Amino acid sequence: MKPDKPTQIKKESDLCGHNRKVLLDYRIPTRLEEIEKLADAVNQALSDPDLAFHANVCLEELITNTIVHGLKGAADRFIQVQISVSNEWLEILLKDDAPQFDPFMQAPSPNLDLDINERPIGGLGVHMVKKLMDDARADYDGSGNVIVLLKKLHQAAG
């Protein structure tokens, strides 16, 4: 996504780093039922309810992917979540200790034009993250996957 401007986005993000304010640092146990507690914390941290909704959808999709696919359901691990804002950007960081996987490169794009009978069940999560965020990337740092999501803010948030 946005293949034309990834470096520019990163640069702008770094420039805004001076005003970067961390709104949430959260360590979520790798169990699906923990996601609602994280969502409550996100709703507290982000005062804009639309922004919180979008953040929560992205977090659920990526955390569910990691738990179900990356960790094969292992319930005794943790994923680190950090949400911060600068003047212009919402930044969401996720760090897991699952095997290397880049959902944004490896997940196939869904065909949204198929009818009910033709539509496969599933495969929409990563598509939703890409639609909701302005930039989404994953890197493996040797101990786990680091996902960085960026969303341009239209007004002051936090």
Added chain:
Amino acid sequence: MDLQTRSENNAVVVTISGRLDAVTAPDYEKSIRELIDGGNICIVVDFEQLDYISSAGLRGLLLMAKLLNAKGGRACLANVKGNVRSVFDMCGFNTLFKMENSVAEALAVIAG
């Protein structure tokens, strides 16, 4: 998520509230399967009280639509709005489902 059902005009109205997510979607799928297996093939789902939906929730709705198609049934959704509606739109679900602004209108669509 809380799920309530009631019969109205030869259709079943399913009211869902709270979150339709990775944890609750399996419960939704189970309830819908039971309804359809029990011969209820005209279903209105009322989204008025639903605060949140993720791809797992959409998955449950698509499953319902597939099951109903296989049995010659039909579904109509009511009160899909706000951020929940935006999730529908970004995944093309607005073209998969009939959607109305009230349960009464959805029931009329089902009856027609």
